[in-house]
Amino acid sequence: xxxxxxxxxxxxxxxxxxxxxxxxxxxxxxxYLFWYVQYPNQGLQLLLKYTSAATLVKGINGFEAEFKxxxxxxxxxxPSAHMSDAAEYFCAVSVSTGANSKLTFGKGITxxxxx
Amino acid sequence: NxxxxxxxxxxxxxxxxxxxxxxxxxxxHNYMYWYRQDPGMGLKLIYYSVGAGITDKGEVxxxxxxxxxxTEDFPLRLELAAPSQTSVYFCASSSGLxxxxxxxxxxxxxxxL
Numbered sequence: 273x274x275x276x277x278x279x280x281x282x283x284x285x286x287x288x289x290x291x292x293x294x295x296x297x298x299x300x301x302x303x304y305l306f307w308y309v310q311y312p313n314q315g316l317q318l319l320l321k322y323t324s325a326a327t328l329v330k331g332i333n334g335f336e337a338e339f340k341x342x343x344x345x346x347x348x349x350x351p352s353a354h355m356s357d358a359a360e361y362f363c364a365v366s367v368s369t370g371a372n373s374k375l376t377f378g379k380g381i382t383x384x385x386x387x
Numbered sequence: 388n389x390x391x392x393x394x395x396x397x398x399x400x401x402x403x404x405x406x407x408x409x410x411x412x413x414x415x416h417n418y419m420y421w422y423r424q425d426p427g428m429g430l431k432l433i434y435y436s437v438g439a440g441i442t443d444k445g446e447v448x449x450x451x452x453x454x455x456x457x458t459e460d461f462p463l464r465l466e467l468a469a470p471s472q473t474s475v476y477f478c479a480s481s482s483g484l485x486x487x488x489x490x491x492x493x494x495x496x497x498x499x500l
Binding site: 281304306308313314315316317318321323324362366367374375377378379380 | 391420427428429430432435445477479485486488489491492493494
């Protein structure tokens with residue numbers, strides 16, 4: 273079975289600083305990897321996803337993530353944080369193992385941005 | 388195009404009461420999902436459906452029931468509500484392929500007292 277580990281529950285950065293949110297996965301077959309963002313009192317929306325094409329994936333709002341098979345990682349980065357980036361971020365993994373497609377989520381990381 | 392809609396947005400239940408959380412999608416997706424979100428725990432899959440008339444259990448199905456009579460609708464039924472079911476519930480839909488995005492509704496916040 274696949275799994276996702278997001279170490280830490282909270283990251284705080286200053287506005288304009290680098291954002292780095294870590295995600296490691298475990299899967300016995302090639303994975304598809306996703307980052308979702310959840311703004312306060314809203315549902316989840318897709319930030320970006322890796323689907324076995326380019327290993328460096330660009331998403332919305334200036335975020336990007338790099339798939340590193342050797343490190344089983346899919347860390348999310350943004351060069352310069354903005355106040356509007358404050359939200360909860362979830363890494364998720366999906367694999368192709370037959371007819372049913374299910375996402376397995378990490379526990380999430382809350383990003384705070386200081387003025 | 389509304390995407391995935393959920394009703395109600397918020398509900399308070401007394402222990403032992405029952406209720407149905409509604410979910411509707413207008414993207415003609417075959418796959419639909421119900422998750423619960425608890426603080427610090429991420430999202431846990433309750434039930435999912437791969438098409439009308441076909442449902443299956445997820446990771447945490449106890450205390451819940453589902454049905455899928457149409458492609459669009461996937462209601463979640465809580466029987467005999469318990470405080471442990473206090474949570475935020477999200478419905479999602481997708482085409483079903485592992486690489487495809489799941490689209491989420493805005494959620495239903497449920498408090499059981």
